[in-house]
Amino acid sequence: SSPLSFHGEADRDEESREEKGEEEVLEGEDEEEEEEKDEEDEEEVNVEQEDEVLYAARNILDRPELLDVTFVCEDGLEVRANRALLASGNVYFSKLLYGDMKERSMDRIHLPTVRADSLQIVVRYLHGHRLRWKSQTSWDEIVEVYCLATQYQVDSLCRRIASRVPRSGHACEFGKLLSAAIPVRAEEILKAAVRAMNEALAFDSASFKGWSKESIKYVLENVQLHPDVTETMIAEAVLSAAPNQINIITFRQENCPAPSVEEGDSAAEHSKKKPIASLSPECSECEKDSDADIVVDGSLSRKDLQEIFEGYINLAFVEPLFVKKRIEPLQIVRPEVLSAVYKVQSICLSTCLSPKSLFKIPWRSLVPRVSFAPVKADEDGICSAYDDILVPSLWACDPSLTYVISEDLPQRVERIDADYMEIAMMRLPLRSGLHIWRIRFETSGSKSAAAGIVSSIATDSSGRPTEHNGWWLNADLTSAAPKQWAMSSTFYKLSGIRTFNESGDSVVVILDMTRRVLTFANKLERFLNHRENYPAAFSNLPNDLPLHPAVWLPFPGCADIEWIQSSPGPQQVRPR
Incomplete structure (x- = not known):
C-alpha cells in the first residue's frame, strides 16, 4: 500500500477514536443529568411527604378524638392538644407530660393564670401551624405569648416574636412595646427594641407623650x-x-x-x-x-x-x-x-x-x-x-497614650510628644442626618494638621477604630482618602477655602449622611449662605458603616472640637 493510503487509514482510525471518545463523554453527561433529575425528583417526593406529615399534624387540632390533654386556663377556658405532638418537639412538654411530674397522669392540667388565647397560639405553633397575628393584636398580647414561649422553652417562637419589633421610628409604637415588655422582663424583645431605637427612633419634644415612667427610664438608660x-x-x-x-x-x-x-x-x-x-x-x-x-x-x-x-x-x-x-x-x-x-x-x-x-x-x-x-x-x-464635675470626654481614649485627653477640657485632644501618633477619633458614630462641627488647632511650630472623618469596621474597648478608612483635608489644603474616593477636582476653586495652618486657625466640617458627602469651609456662614450649591469635597461616602469625626496631629499641639449642629435623617423624622 502507498504511504498516502497508510496515512489515510491512520487518520480514519484517529477520527474513529475521537468520535468514540466524544460519544462516551456525551453518554457520561447524560448519565449525570439523569442522576441529577432523579435526585430532584426524589427531593420533590420528600418535600411532598413532609408537607403531608405537616398537614396531618396541623389537622390534629381539628380532630377532637386525637386531643388527649386539656389545659384549663383563666376563667375556666380550655385549650386542647395532642400530648405526643407537644412532647415530640419540645423539651418542656416532654418532661411535663412524659417525665416524672404529676401532670404525666393528668388529662386536665390547670393553668389558672394563663390566658387561653395566648396558650392557644403556642399550642398551634407546636402543632405545625404558621404564626399569624390579628391586625388589632396589641403588644400586651404579643408579649404575653412571648413569656409563655420563654417559660415553655419554645425558642424558635421567641425569636419569631422578637423579630416583630418595629423597624420604623414611631415613638408611640415603641412606647407601647416597652410598657408591655419591661414589667415582665421580656429580654429578647427589649434587646431588639434597643437595636431598633438606636438606628431609627424618630425622637422629638413630644416623643414621650403617653409613655410610662419605666419605659422612659429604660430608654434614657x-x-x-x-x-x-x-x-x-x-x-x-x-x-x-x-x-x-x-x-x-x-x-x-x-x-x-x-x-x-x-x-x-x-x-x-x-x-x-x-x-x-x-x-x-x-x-x-x-x-x-x-x-x-x-x-x-x-x-x-x-x-x-x-x-x-x-x-x-x-x-x-x-x-x-x-x-x-x-x-x-x-x-x-x-x-x-x-x-x-x-x-x-x-x-x-x-x-x-x-x-x-x-x-x-x-x-x-x-x-x-x-x-x-x-x-x-x-x-x-x-x-x-x-x-x-467629671464631664465625659468627646474623644475615644488611646490606650497607648500617644495623645492626651483632658478631664478639664472634654472637647480637647492633645499631642504631647513627637512620636508617631495615629488619628484621634470622636467616639460618636454618625449613621444618618446632617452634622456640622468646627475644629480649632493650636500647634507649636509645625503647620501640619488635618480634619476629617474615619469609617470604622470595628472598635476596641475604648471606642477607637481597629480598622478604618479616612477622608481628610490637611491644613495646607492637600487631601487624603481611599483610592476610590478622591477629592473633587473642583472643590478648591468653587469653595474658595483657604489654608488653616496657623496656630489658632479653624475649619468647619460638614458631613451630610443623607447625600453621602463630606465638605469643609473656613466660615460656617460661607456654607450656610450657599447650602444648596456648596461644593462637596468627597462624594458617595459608604453608607454601610458609621463615620466618626477625627483629627490628625503629626506634631505636638492640640485640637478642640465645637459641635455646631446635628439634624435628623429621613428615618428619624417623626411623621406628622
Whole structure:
C-alpha cells in the first residue's frame, strides 16, 4: 500500500477514536443529568411527604378524638392538644407530660393564670401551624405569648416574636412595646427594641407623650439617641408625658411665682446667688397641691417627674432658660439639686466650652446613660460627681497614650510628644442626618494638621477604630482618602477655602449622611449662605458603616472640637 493510503487509514482510525471518545463523554453527561433529575425528583417526593406529615399534624387540632390533654386556663377556658405532638418537639412538654411530674397522669392540667388565647397560639405553633397575628393584636398580647414561649422553652417562637419589633421610628409604637415588655422582663424583645431605637427612633419634644415612667427610664438608660437629640429636647419630651402638670405650672406662675434667674444673669452668677433656695413658697394654695400626685390619662405624676429629672436627666446639659421657665416653676426638682446644676454649668462654661456647644453636644449619642446623675441614694442625696464635675470626654481614649485627653477640657485632644501618633477619633458614630462641627488647632511650630472623618469596621474597648478608612483635608489644603474616593477636582476653586495652618486657625466640617458627602469651609456662614450649591469635597461616602469625626496631629499641639449642629435623617423624622 502507498504511504498516502497508510496515512489515510491512520487518520480514519484517529477520527474513529475521537468520535468514540466524544460519544462516551456525551453518554457520561447524560448519565449525570439523569442522576441529577432523579435526585430532584426524589427531593420533590420528600418535600411532598413532609408537607403531608405537616398537614396531618396541623389537622390534629381539628380532630377532637386525637386531643388527649386539656389545659384549663383563666376563667375556666380550655385549650386542647395532642400530648405526643407537644412532647415530640419540645423539651418542656416532654418532661411535663412524659417525665416524672404529676401532670404525666393528668388529662386536665390547670393553668389558672394563663390566658387561653395566648396558650392557644403556642399550642398551634407546636402543632405545625404558621404564626399569624390579628391586625388589632396589641403588644400586651404579643408579649404575653412571648413569656409563655420563654417559660415553655419554645425558642424558635421567641425569636419569631422578637423579630416583630418595629423597624420604623414611631415613638408611640415603641412606647407601647416597652410598657408591655419591661414589667415582665421580656429580654429578647427589649434587646431588639434597643437595636431598633438606636438606628431609627424618630425622637422629638413630644416623643414621650403617653409613655410610662419605666419605659422612659429604660430608654434614657439604654438607647443611644440620634445626635440631633439634645438633653433639653429630652427634658421637654419628659414634660410632654405629664400634660396634667400644665395647669399647676400656670397656677403657680400667676399666683405665687418662684424666684429664678434674673434676665442677663449667667449660670455662674446664678450659682453664687442661689435664689433657688426659696423655691418652696409659703403660699397656702401651693402648700395644698405641693404633694399632689394625681395622674391623668396615664401621664406622669409629680413624683415620677422628680424621679426622672433628678436621676435620669443630666440637668447640667439642659439649657438654663428651659430650666428657669419650664422646670423651676414645677418645683419637681429640689433646690439643692438646682444649685448643684447651676454650679456644674458655670464650671463647664469656664473650661472654654461655648454655651452653644455645651448644650448642642450629642451627649446621649456618646454614651446612653448620663455622665453623672444629680441624685443617688447617699447621705446628702446629691451625687458627689457634682463636686468632681467629671464631664465625659468627646474623644475615644488611646490606650497607648500617644495623645492626651483632658478631664478639664472634654472637647480637647492633645499631642504631647513627637512620636508617631495615629488619628484621634470622636467616639460618636454618625449613621444618618446632617452634622456640622468646627475644629480649632493650636500647634507649636509645625503647620501640619488635618480634619476629617474615619469609617470604622470595628472598635476596641475604648471606642477607637481597629480598622478604618479616612477622608481628610490637611491644613495646607492637600487631601487624603481611599483610592476610590478622591477629592473633587473642583472643590478648591468653587469653595474658595483657604489654608488653616496657623496656630489658632479653624475649619468647619460638614458631613451630610443623607447625600453621602463630606465638605469643609473656613466660615460656617460661607456654607450656610450657599447650602444648596456648596461644593462637596468627597462624594458617595459608604453608607454601610458609621463615620466618626477625627483629627490628625503629626506634631505636638492640640485640637478642640465645637459641635455646631446635628439634624435628623429621613428615618428619624417623626411623621406628622
